[in-house]
Amino acid sequence: MRYSIFSLLAQAATGHRGWPPMWRNPEPRRAYEAIVVGGGGHGLATAYYLARKHGLTDVAVLEKGWIGGGNVGRNTTIIRSNYLLPGNIPFYEHSLKLWEGLERDINYNAMVSQRGVLNLFHSDAQRDAFVRRGNAMRVHGVDAVLLDARELRRLAPFLEMDDARFPIRGALLQPRGGTVRHDAVAWGYARAADRLGVDVIQNCEVTGIRVERGAVTGVESSRGFIAARRVGLACAGHSSRVAAMAGLRLPIESHVLQAFVSEAIKPLIPGVITYGAGHFYVSQSDKGGLVFGGDIDGYNSYAQRGNLATVEDVVEGGLAMMPSLGRLRLLRSWGGVMDMSMDGSPIIDRTEVEGLYLNAGWCYGGFKATPASGWCFAHLLATGGSHPLAAAYRLDRFLSGELIDEKGQGPHPNRH
């Protein structure tokens, strides 16, 4: 069913009892042209663009749990393209452009809200760094505006501008950044892919990857063997484990990132705000809760929960930026498992196993990349070659030295 004002009115007139399921619940077939392992945002977007852009509809998405139950439903929903390095800016800007047209494209309300992303700066040196970043963005055709303290105060009067240690001097604003309803992204892509003929198969855990004479021939799953000559892995968080089924070792560690939501209050925060003197980012959901987060915990973890020291650190950052936060109560906190790569940038590339492709290493910036990640990974699966926008995200860049290290931290995943 195509969603429109007419379908809504027709359903309203009949008590909303006639809405069909958003996607089928098919049994896995014995063979597909291509299999995408992982039914998160990236995997579903990949399947959707494989079908829509490359006409490849004999595709299955295998998800071990349920659609929307992984990291796509556990993030802080921020979208932006305020990167600095050449390998990154065009990719993330393409992603933002896809977000801008996403709802019309997939006929689904993902609540894309371009409410602006503010990065605060606190010193002359940090201002210089942000000017440089803003200029790099503008050279690439991305919007960036430098705000001084007076302009910033007008936008966000609740900020602690005159803190003795970390006074706020201004901000770099990307007006087109914002937030997107994360669950709706998963549901919308799943529905759109399904409508084009893709099989979205839930409760189907991949337990092995069959490789014969150096080429992939299919996957073992909790629902039997499924054959395919092309298999794409999009299971960030657990990429190392799945890749190990094909004998690969990856430049990735799994880490836990915590996120938080406060009780709901009336509209307070106009967009997304990130603190520059610590690591803290916050926005306000349409329900009214403040959604925020900070650093990863800093040790390898597959547990979807973290420790209290990080909670304290995140909240301290928030209170320093915005003391009024202290009047709020935390409603929930949770953790998600991240693929932390060795340079803080993702990998979209083929592997040494023919027909096996890898989409991994998103650190904790994967949500904003969902559309472009799917776009470029679909291109790779369909053509066997890298999409120009993702050409820098090679698996062998750690050997060749062409790292994309936005933060300049070196091979220490817990510092990215």
Place this chain on the structure above:
Amino acid sequence: MRIPCPICGPRGHEEFVCHGEAGGARPAADSAVAPDAVDAMRAFHDYVYLRANPLGTQRELWYHAAGCECWLLVERDTRNHAIGAVRALRPPADGEAGGAP
């Protein structure tokens, strides 16, 4: 998460810096100048960048930065953060900041 430091006793993990997976032997220093330099590159690449990243027990290095400044070898379960055996790799000598592993 509390780590039972063999020298300081059980301390909160925020006193420590996690250095990740222990194990992998560093390629011999002279391998970088060996004639077979491609292999040396590969060996150092594997040592610096690749990880087993296990689900379950992992042997890892922690540095007790806000304590005894020792490097510890810690067995920890990455599924639930339960900590098993911990031992100090090398106590710092007098006048020396912690011993590197």
